[in-house]
Amino acid sequence: MSDSEFYTLKADLPAGKVYDFETLKGKTVLVVNTASKCGLTPHFKGLQSLYEKYNDQGLVVLGFPSNQFGGQNPEDDEGTQEFCSVNYGVTFPLMTKSDVNGETTNKVFKWLKAQKEDAPIQWNFEKFLIDKNGSVFNRYGPMTTPEEVEVDIKTLL
Numbered sequence: 001m002s003d004s005e006f007y008t009l010k011a012d013l014p015a016g017k018v019y020d021f022e023t024l025k026g027k028t029v030l031v032v033n034t035a036s037k038c039g040l041t042p043h044f045k046g047l048q049s050l051y052e053k054y055n056d057q058g059l060v061v062l063g064f065p066s067n068q069f070g071g072q073n074p075e076d077d078e079g080t081q082e083f084c085s086v087n088y089g090v091t092f093p094l095m096t097k098s099d100v101n102g103e104t105t106n107k108v109f110k111w112l113k114a115q116k117e118d119a120p121i122q123w124n125f126e127k128f129l130i131d132k133n134g135s136v137f138n139r140y141g142p143m144t145t146p147e148e149v150e151v152d153i154k155t156l157l
Helices: 043-057 077-088 107-115 146-156
Strands: 010-012 018-020 028-034 059-065 127-130 136-140
Touching: 010 107, 028 043, 028 107, 028 146, 043 059, 043 077, 043 146, 059 077, 107 136, 127 146, 136 146
Parallel strands: 028 059
Antiparallel strands: 010 018, 028 127, 127 136
């Protein structure tokens, strides 16, 4: 297995904790920028379903809440966690709210975009699927449902 820059990344978790991507070595990872008040917010249900169905086979789903698109994630980190847990049963990791476009883009999305298409994130719930070697397998637009990504996930597991 080749090492990848992906595994050198880190992301901020609520309460001042850090998520170290080195723990993702050998896993298939789905990274999604999320929002709590978007027409696509029901994607949380499908993302959680994928996580529950395939986590024991090595799938990790990582959510990155962002308020950059129409102010559709107005809650603070605690409020976002509570909303996702209560309304969609989310148990996969949600990072702290951050930017996915512009000068203040978080490091994870800077790296992801540089690997695939090098274009700005279009809207909430854009998805990146990373293979077990830390390479971006595919990038999916916001309208692509988690269920549509499942075919590729099964291929990578």
